[in-house]
Amino acid sequence: MTRTQQYTAKEFNLSGLKGISDKTLEMHFKLYEGYVKATNTLNKLIANILKDGKVDQEEVPAYSELTRRLGFEYNGMILHELYFENMTSQASTGFKGQxxxxxxxxxxxxxxxxxxxxxxxxxxxxxxxxxxxxxxxxxxxxxxxxxxxxxxxxxxxxxxxxxxxxxxxxxxxxxxxxxxxxxxxxxxxxxxxxxxxxxx
Ligand SMILES: [Fe+2]
Missing domain, CATH: 3.55.40.20 (Iron/manganese superoxide dismutase, C-terminal domain)
Known part of the structure; x- marks a missing residue:
């Protein structure tokens, strides 16, 4: 994945979890989408700055600050995907075959x-x-x-x-x-x- 390619928000089907309401999930998916958008935006902005091979000209730390932010947004996106993916409303209690x-x-x-x-x-x-x-x-x-x-x-x-x-x-x-x-x-x-x- 290069910095100019776009990520898209994934679909998660988690309705009916025990103790964690659908309302919470709905709100949480929206927050997750924010991380996807921010990751894409940062990648685009950084790629634009890199186009002419010059970064942080005249001591303006745009490139550095955007790059500093990248770890927060990327991990926010990936960790939410891992979190949503490791839950299911069909969960069995305890290990079965793992x-x-x-x-x-x-x-x-x-x-x-x-x-x-x-x-x-x-x-x-x-x-x-x-x-x-x-x-x-x-x-x-x-x-x-x-x-x-x-x-x-x-x-x-x-x-x-x-x-x-x-x-x-x-x-x-x-x-x-x-x-x-x-x-x-x-x-x-x-x-x-x-x-x-x-x-x-
Ligand atoms: Fe979260």
């Missing part, structure tokens, strides 16, 4: 419950951001991480397997700000473990 994923969780955390405590606790940390379960592609081990905003804390080269939005817009229509833990419990009931397992 043996390799279950094995990776147990090898990395000792038990699913330990993994869940870690992942949920990271999600409850104060601030806006994401809780993400990554896999190290070199040894298959899983680790959970806090990502501030969208771009700070992602581990380069690691594969994001499970992505959970904990910005307040992800749950404020359904839960109080102090009920983030309940939103996280709901999120975990909606996880599409097939999708998560395939990301390995």
């Amino acid at each position: 043996d390799s994923l279950e094995k990776a969780i147990i090898e990395s955390f000792g038990s699913f419950d330990n993994w869940k405590t870690d992942f949920s606790s990271i999600g409850k940390m104060r601030g806006v951001g994401w809780a993400i379960c990554y896999q190290n592609p070199h040894n298959g081990r899983l680790s959970n991480h806090w990502v501030s905003l969208h771009e700070f804390g992602n581990v380069a080269g690691f594969r994001p397997l499970l992505v959970m939005d904990v910005w307040e817009h992800a749950y404020l229509l359904d839960f109080q700000p102090s009920q983030r833990g309940e939103y996280i419990e709901s999120f975990l009931l909606n996880v599409n473990w097939d999708v998560v397992a395939k990301r390995q």
